[in-house]
Amino acid sequence: MATNASDEEVIQASTFRARCRIPVVSWCHPGTGAVLARSSQPFVGLMMNMRRKLYIADARPRKNALANGAMGGDSESSSNYFQSEVVFFGIDNIHAMRESFARLRDYLDTHGAASSDGMSSFLRHGGWTWGGGNLSSMSASVSTLGDSGWLVHVQSVLAGSAWIAGRIALESASVLVHCSDGWDRTSQLVSLANLMLDPYYRTFAGFQALVEKDWLAFGHPFADRIGLPSMSGTSFDLTRQSSTGSISSSPARQSSGSFTPQASNSSHAQNNYSPIFLQLHMLRFFLLFSH
Numbered sequence: 001m002a003t004n005a006s007d008e009e010v011i012q013a014s015t016f017r018a019r020c021r022i023p024v025v026s027w028c029h030p031g032t033g034a035v036l037a038r039s040s041q042p043f044v045g046l047m048m049n050m051r052r053k054l055y056i057a058d059a060r061p062r063k064n065a066l067a068n069g070a071m072g073g074d075s076e077s078s079s080n081y082f083q084s085e086v087v088f089f090g091i092d093n094i095h096a097m098r099e100s101f102a103r104l105r106d107y108l109d110t111h112g113a114a115s116s117d118g119m120s121s122f123l124r125h126g127g128w129t130w131g132g133g134n135l136s137s138m139s140a141s142v143s144t145l146g147d148s149g150w151l152v153h154v155q156s157v158l159a160g161s162a163w164i165a166g167r168i169a170l171e172s173a174s175v176l177v178h179c180s181d182g183w184d185r186t187s188q189l190v191s192l193a194n195l196m197l198d199p200y201y202r203t204f205a206g207f208q209a210l211v212e213k214d215w216l217a218f219g220h221p222f223a224d225r226i227g228l229p230s231m232s233g234t235s236f237d238l239t240r241q242s243s244t245g246s247i248s249s250s251p252a253r254q255s256s257g258s259f260t261p262q263a264s265n266s267s268h269a270q271n272n273y274s275p276i277f278l279q280l281h282m283l284r285f286f287l288l289f290s291h
Contacts, residue, residue: 029169
């Protein structure tokens with residue numbers, strides 16, 4: 001926070017952001033002073049004067065941001081921010097990610113079943129038996145993978161993160177990133193941009209610091225997103241369920257030996273489950289091993 005900002009000013013400014021999540025600096029370029037900041041969506045009425053070029057990266061699709069206006073939310077207008085430009089990344093919300101991940105799992109269950117030694121038929125035979133071993137069946141399986149939408153979602157997050165890093169590194173511009181509440185898509189984008197901009201965060205210690213800084217400290221609901229059951233007394237209320245092949249009936253991986261929350265908590269868990277942190281890990285490994 002600015003040292004000359006009083007507590008009263010900070011509190012007043014927080015009323016213009018969802019969940020009072022005012023812009024906070026996540027990373028500062030050591031050479032140019034350009035910053036990567038994050039927040040939640042604004043409410044109507046916020047205006048700012050900037051001393052350098054400011055990009056405002058709204059992670060949501062534009063239509064979703066406009067729809068949030070009916071519920072009191074909003075998106076910035078460049079007319080309210082001197083030397084600014086608003087960009088929409090079009091990344092879908094946690095519910096779309098959950099449904100896409102369910103389709104991806106169904107695809108893997110169908111075309112990549114593991115044998116008794118735990119190796120999938122695809123890996124065992126170098127991919128030639130994937131989808132049945134002929135070109136038509138392989139084409140069908142690839143089409144099914146595309147229909148899951150998973151690769152499109154992952155690409156959108158990665159492209160948005162690269163765009164953020166590029167504006168800071170190449171233009172010496174500052175970037176403010178937000179989605180709706182500022183703790184899912186925002187955390188993904190800011191974390192991946194940190195990984196691209198700063199080699200420290202590519203180390204084990206650096207990644208630990210990154211998770212603490214941009215996930216834990218900003219209140220990412222880990223328990224909800226990974227589908228952990230609620231606690232009752234001193235033990236978890238768990239019940240064993242059979243495999244159904246659909247994530248809509250359970251937020252956790254459903255197979256023999258898996259556990260899911262009881263019915264009293266399952267509705268809340270299912271609605272809030274989403275593979276947000278899993279996507280971060282996938283893209284992190286992609287970045288680390290693509291060089």
